[in-house]
Amino acid sequence: xxxxxxxxxxxxWLAPILACAAxxxxxxxxxxxxxxxxxxxxxxxxxxxxxxxxEDERRLAGSPLVIRDEALNHYLKDLLCRTVGTDRCQAARIxxxxxxxxxxxxxxxxxxxxxxxxxxxxxSEAELAAxxxxxxxxxxxxxxxxxxxxNRSGTDLLSWAAVLTAMAGSYQAxxxxxxxxxxxxxxxxxxxxxxxxxxxxxxxxxxNASALPPQxxxxxxxxxMAEAEASAVxxxxxxxxxxxxxxxxxxxxxxxxxAYLGALASPEGASRDAGEERYAAAMAPWLPxxxxxxxKLNDFGASEYIITSxxxxxxxxxxxxxxxxxxxxxxxxxxxxxxxxFYGDAVRLDPRLADAHRGLGLALVKTGRREEGLxxxxxxxxxxxxxxxxxxxxxLTMKETP
Amino acid sequence: xxxxxxxxxxxSLTIVVPAAAQERTALKNGFDPLDARGKTVLVMxxxxxxxxxxxxxxxEPNGDWTDQSKKNIDAALAKIQAxxxxxxxxxxxxxxxxxxxxxxxxALFAAVSQSVITYQFFPGxxxxxxxxxxxxxxxxxxxxxxxxxxxxxKDADYALFIYNKDxxxxxxxxxxxxxxxxxxxxxxxxxxxxxxxxxxxxxxxDILWLNADGAMxxxxxxxxxxDKRVGQLLEGFPGSQLEKATVASATAx
Numbered sequence: 001x002x003x004x005x006x007x008x009x010x011x012x013w014l015a016p017i018l019a020c021a022a023x024x025x026x027x028x029x030x031x032x033x034x035x036x037x038x039x040x041x042x043x044x045x046x047x048x049x050x051x052x053x054x055e056d057e058r059r060l061a062g063s064p065l066v067i068r069d070e071a072l073n074h075y076l077k078d079l080l081c082r083t084v085g086t087d088r089c090q091a092a093r094i095x096x097x098x099x100x101x102x103x104x105x106x107x108x109x110x111x112x113x114x115x116x117x118x119x120x121x122x123x124s125e126a127e128l129a130a131x132x133x134x135x136x137x138x139x140x141x142x143x144x145x146x147x148x149x150x151n152r153s154g155t156d157l158l159s160w161a162a163v164l165t166a167m168a169g170s171y172q173a174x175x176x177x178x179x180x181x182x183x184x185x186x187x188x189x190x191x192x193x194x195x196x197x198x199x200x201x202x203x204x205x206x207x208n209a210s211a212l213p214p215q216x217x218x219x220x221x222x223x224x225m226a227e228a229e230a231s232a233v234x235x236x237x238x239x240x241x242x243x244x245x246x247x248x249x250x251x252x253x254x255x256x257x258x259a260y261l262g263a264l265a266s267p268e269g270a271s272r273d274a275g276e277e278r279y280a281a282a283m284a285p286w287l288p289x290x291x292x293x294x295x296k297l298n299d300f301g302a303s304e305y306i307i308t309s310x311x312x313x314x315x316x317x318x319x320x321x322x323x324x325x326x327x328x329x330x331x332x333x334x335x336x337x338x339x340x341x342f343y344g345d346a347v348r349l350d351p352r353l354a355d356a357h358r359g360l361g362l363a364l365v366k367t368g369r370r371e372e373g374l375x376x377x378x379x380x381x382x383x384x385x386x387x388x389x390x391x392x393x394x395x396l397t398m399k400e401t402p
Numbered sequence: 403x404x405x406x407x408x409x410x411x412x413x414s415l416t417i418v419v420p421a422a423a424q425e426r427t428a429l430k431n432g433f434d435p436l437d438a439r440g441k442t443v444l445v446m447x448x449x450x451x452x453x454x455x456x457x458x459x460x461x462e463p464n465g466d467w468t469d470q471s472k473k474n475i476d477a478a479l480a481k482i483q484a485x486x487x488x489x490x491x492x493x494x495x496x497x498x499x500x501x502x503x504x505x506x507x508x509a510l511f512a513a514v515s516q517s518v519i520t521y522q523f524f525p526g527x528x529x530x531x532x533x534x535x536x537x538x539x540x541x542x543x544x545x546x547x548x549x550x551x552x553x554x555x556k557d558a559d560y561a562l563f564i565y566n567k568d569x570x571x572x573x574x575x576x577x578x579x580x581x582x583x584x585x586x587x588x589x590x591x592x593x594x595x596x597x598x599x600x601x602x603x604x605x606x607x608d609i610l611w612l613n614a615d616g617a618m619x620x621x622x623x624x625x626x627x628x629d630k631r632v633g634q635l636l637e638g639f640p641g642s643q644l645e646k647a648t649v650a651s652a653t654a655x
Contacts, residue, residue: 044464048453051465062502155458159578166586 029204029214030263035087044146046108053109060111067096067116067286074115074280074365083129084136084206092136100293102224106135110143119283120290120308121223125275130207130257130261137202143195150191153305154184181243189248191293196251202260208266209290213274218262219252227305228254234301276313288355291322300330318375324359347376354383358393365396425636426523427613428541438641442489444558444604446508448475449565452622455593457574467623468566474628476564482632486642490537493554493561500553507552510545511563515600518543519614545607564635566597595619599635611640615635 060066067073073094081089088165092110101117112135122128138144158181165177200217209215228240242255251257283290286312294301301328311319324342327335343360346353357380362371377397381390427436452467476492482488496504507596521529522536535542549555571579571592582588598614620630636642 026470044466045462047465048463048468052451052463053467060503062505064502064506152458152460152462155460156456156574157458158460163578163586163588163590165581166582166588168587 006033013036017031024159027264028266029201029208030082031209032077032205034083039091041108041398045148045194046142048268049071049145049148050109051161053111056107057093057109060113063095063097065097065099069096070284072096072282072286076128079125079129080112080132080136082125083133083210083212088136088140092139096176098289098293098295102227104131104135106138108139108142110139112136112139116286116290116293118296119286121227122220122279123223123276123310123312124216125276125279126214126272127220128279129210129212130203130214130217130220133203133206134199136201136206137199138195139201141195141198145361147188147192147195150188153190185245189250192250193245194251196392197260200252200257202266203322204261204264208269212269213272214265214269215262216274218258219260221258222235223309225258226255227302231301232304234304279289287318288322291318292325295322295326295329301324315349317346317353317356320346320349321353321359324356324363327365328359333367336363336367340367340369352383354380354387357383358387361393403452406487408539411478421580426519428518428523428611430541430543430608430610431539431641433610433640433641438560438601439487440489441559441641442491442557443480443486443601444491444493444552444554444561446493446504446561446563448472448479449508449512450475450622451566452568454572455569455575456572457578459575461569461594462572471566471568471622474622474625475564475632477478478628478632479564481629482636486636486639488560489500491558492555493552496553504553505547507613508563509550511600511602512565514543514545514609515563515565515598515612515614518609518612519598523614541609541612543609543612545602545609547607549602549604552604558604560610561604562599563602564597564599564634566622566631567594568620569594584601595630597635600640601640611638613633 005356023071041047053303072134076094076096080092080094083089090105092112094112094114096116096119099115100120101115101118102121103115103285104118104268105113107113112132114132114347119128122149162182165173204217207217217296225240225242228242231238236319242253245253291307294306297303304323307319307323307326320342324346325338327339327342340360340363343356343363346356350356357376360378361373361378361380364376366368374397377393381387381393381397387393428535446573450468450472451461452460452471453463456579479490479599493504502653520527521532522541549561552561575590575592579590579592582590595618597618598612600609600613601611602608603610615634615637618634620632620634621627622631
């Protein structure tokens with residue numbers, strides 16, 4: 001009897017889990033709702049939030065972090081329009097921020113911030129479109145406003161509870177207050193994660209309806225997990241858990257996102273063109289800077305993962321050079337030997353890549369191959385006579401007079 | 403009893419105990435307020451945020467009030483000009499590189515004046531390196547001589563920065579305040595009316611005068627209230643008739 005009860009209890013618990021794992025009712029993310037025209041804020045709260053946000057955007061527009069390159073900005077805007085539709089996309093303004101972190105954000109008035117760390121990690125237009133669509137989903141669903149209201153209700157409730165608890169003054173009252181506090185804060189974080197899930201679904205809905213393959217959305221999160229794992233391995237840390245939800249987690253766990261985004265992607269979209277070449281071509285002028293910013297984060301495992309994953313379609317001189325920088329900057333003797341080999345590959349592919357000659361020279365000098373190293377440094381100075389460090393490198397290459 | 407302390411700690415997140423001293427003014431050492439007469443003062447775009455305070459203490463921005471208050475404060479600044487004993491010019495609207503510079507200096511001024519307010523004006527949280535300066539009555543802060551590049555700086559002697567934030571207690575907050583006072587006897591603060599104003603020498607970047615007030619009067623949403631508020635913000639403005647009988651020194655009483 002006891003066993004049967006336990007079995008019943010177990011199936012009772014398992015049923016919802018199974019239902020989550022294999023959603024029977026929905027096969028695909030729902031299509032985006034019909035476009036309702038240019039949105040304007042309603043009500044005191046929303047008008048206030050937009051007003052604050054307009055002021056923020058005014059400051060952002062002048063920020064030295066913003067990359068103002070017209071070609072890059074035009075490309076991103078065009079991609080957003082191809083993702084969410086040419087009518088909707090006019091509501092958003094994209095700002096590219098030079099920040100080597102994997103993130104993007106959307107604020108209530110339609111200000112979209114895209115970090116260069118995100119652009120570095122994407123492999124195709126479809127992957128970036130998945131993120132842009134997600135962010136636009138936050139805008140379409142007015143998530144900032146609903147979270148503002150939820151936070152306000154939660155803190156209102158807690159304030160009254162705190163005063164009443166202080167009035168009662170009993171042990172039980174304080175204990176109840178603690179429970180209430182935990183459940184209110186837990187509920188608010190849960191609500192935030194649900195907003196993210198909703199934005200994920202809406203983003204995938206745009207992608208399903210677009211000309212890009214929606215399967216890319218799940219790939220973004222698979223790559224994010226692989227990168228986090230690579231970073232942890234090099235640091236000697238325990239592998240991160242991708243299925244656990246922390247109390248204060250702002251987003252659903254990566255594994256969950258990868259699973260539902262993969263399951264709800266439209267299967268007939270799989271054969272569409274993901275725009276890998278177009279994306280690589282648009283990012284090519286920026287790749288050296290993005291990689292350099294990433295390498296200076298001193299996260300060897302993650303940087304190595306990013307470089308090798310970008311090189312899946314073939315190594316370029318820029319990628320070999322970045323890998324050389326990564327190893328040379330960690331700077332153990334074994335790293336320098338590897339770095340010299342990577343720089344060697346870079347200059348073989350592009351003999352006019354001055355920075356690779358510089359790195360090659362410095363790595364060789366430090367590993368006891370002085371003459372070859374000095375020759376590489378001289379080539380660097382020849383290719384880039386006005387380099388900011390020309391005087392310093394020039395001193396290295398001077399003949400020693402004993 | 404232990405729990406009561408815990409609760410007090412938790413409440414302090416939302417309920418601010420009124421500071422003993424809420425208003426302070428300081429003049430740069432060696433700066434004679436009489437020198438400030440007949441100069442041209444460049445008024446930078448005031449930072450104004452007006453809204454209400456929810457029952458739980460959150461700031462609820464209100465676009466309409468903010469717009470109205472900005473207009474009222476601008477009008478009040480124009481009205482008070484005669485009393486300042488200076489010529490007041492409004493900084494030109496900046497674009498591109500100029501706007502970036504203006505924003506950077508507004509942010510720098512906000513950071514420096516916050517440091518003054520936190521570490522020098524009000525006791526309790528002072529930087530060890532500033533303690534001695536407080537005792538010696540030194541008020542010496544600067545934004546650097548780069549301020550001379552600000553748009554409009556060529557034709558002015560001083561720049562005036564103004565920051566103002568108002569959160570009017572909502573009905574819920576006021577009810578909570580009354581209830582907390584009558585019931586358990588807790589002090590809940592309803593509303594926040596803080597602001598500061600500073601005068602910068604456009605040649606050297608030194609802060610000549612700074613006035614900070616954590617609890618000001620005057621309802622900026624009305625034009626009479628804004629007049630009163632601007633009067634309080636510019637209280638003790640060097641060389642003006644708004645000077646207080648005695649300008650408080652930089653040290654704590």
